[in-house]
Amino acid sequence: MVTSKKAPTIQDVARHAKVSAATVSRVLSNPERVSEATRERVHKAVSDTGYTINQAARSLRMRAAKTILIALPDIGNPFYSTVLDAVVDEAAVRGYSLLVANRFAGDPSRLLSDYFLSSRADGLILLDGGVDTTLLQALATGDGHVPMVVSFDEAPKADVAAVLIDNLEAAERATEHLVALGHTKIGHIIGPSRNAAPNPRFVGFKNVMARAKLELRPEWLFPGTYAMDSGLAAAEAFLALPERPTAVFSANDEMAIGFVAALRNAGLECPRDISVIGFDDIAIARHFWPPLTTMHHPREQIGRLATESLIDILEGAATPGAPRRITLRADLVVRGSTRSLR
Template sequence: MATMKDIAKRAGVSTSTVSHVINKTRYVSDEIAARVNQAAKDLNYSPSALARSLKMNRTKTLGMLVTTSTNPFFGEVVKGVERSCYQKGYNLILCNTEGDDHRMKESINTLLEKRVDGLILMCSALEGEHIDAFDRFPGVPVVVMDRGPVHFACDKIQDNSLLGGFMATNYLIECGHREIGCITGPLKIHQAYMRYEGFKKAMTNAKLPINPAWVAEANFECDGGVDAFEHICQRGPLPSALFVGNDMMAMGVVNAAHARGIRIPQDLSIIGYDDIYIAKYITPPLTTIHQPKHRLGTAAVEALVNRLDKHKTDAQVVHLEPTLVVRDSVREYIA
């Protein structure tokens, strides 16, 4: 394998000059640079990524942790992260926590030991956790995505879930609905809690009562939507509309309603949250709140790169605003 010394001998220059040309650390005349580059090409020289990372103290690699889920939401966010990493010249190491706190901490430790330049974390188990590895690897920038309070220094990229929950419920109210229920995600998760708070705020502003029989907590998955809807059905007459805390649960509700002969939206209007890719392909196409998932991923990478390039010093929280997507699962209600 060719070395810089071999290139220097062939080009008739010093080894330090070859290093400056290869690493672009100092100006070298065009004529000499051309000789060095041609010699490197002739010798099939390939610079060591490891050696370069040790010299520059950067590996050009980011690590990302996500919680296992059947929800395509996570895949769409990861796609945004991967695309942004590629565009900025970074590699990405992706780890799956399987929802396990111990595995999450072990994965963080492993990524830091592999000298990643920064971490993107998207794990509900982070909330309220102290991560010992951050004490042993100070200075590694961290971005937490789509989660609530954490006990370590980081930037945060979040959707405005309070506004999104309010928008969803307010749209149902604008469509004439007065009897409105809500299926939430796990309320210990910040985003689920804030969406529910948005629901309550819209109901309060419209002076509409919240019927506890029409409120159920579930797990952000399709089966959770089915179970929560069955519980609501068992409590008595249904509301005319439901705000469901994410699209996966909403699809479970649509499935369970169909099994009971309940027509969507003729008998029950449903609005979801996230606007995952398949939401527009179910029957009926789902009215929902759009989260800018690719932008969520892109913003996380941008926050890390800005911190690595010392463009940012203070911790920041970036809020990405939700938007309403109207399809066919909500109807105008006339009493």
């Protein structure tokens, strides 16, 4: 075992200031209940001893760890790590520590026992859309009653606080951008669907195609997983086509990038031969060649608002009743991968 000099306790401070531990505690949490003179003596004792509160003891007594847990499907994915960045920041500002759980793959009950029943964390930010809706519901309102805020693509039906973008509507605007450029032959790389619901970005795409009375050919629809590889696969299918679309809306940037890169290998230039719009505006999108036109996903803001909402819930500052749902706007960012046909 590693030895370390024992950290000073509240008792040490009390002795130093010649008061009781209770008074020290009060100075630290209810200063107004202590006389000016004592307060000063205690503060001096605190800095003299270098006292830092023992969180384990505090958690035990208060039944609150001042810690939140973020559960994500894949930290290594820049998309999630940007959200995480904002969450860490905001949590620190509010005095909370942040625990991270990764790839717990649809086993929310392990989260419950590992983190909440064992009172390691007070609340949960859930970024994994792969969690079954009924499990989610149970986690949020069942026995454990885990306070939580979710954020992922498929709007959950569950009765839970959420911070989201309107994927369907944003996908409509992405598609409209292509239509506005004069494209009539438009394909789509479809994102995966969760919980048996159709991918909302796909739905948005179909809506606009229908409204614009454009033909929606089945062979122009490429199934994908959001991974870059499905972009490559889509490119292969695309190249084999007898008649090709002039534009493609990819359900995310990774697939768009894979798609464009694979086409370039085959001699097709973007945007000369094909316009491509992505979705999410990941960091590389701007530095890719050509710079990718895409829908900006406000990840940073999502992380920040999710954290704020969760802590508001934890501290009772949230309005009771229906859980709050915040919907953010994803803005179109026109760069170099789409061009007008006119």
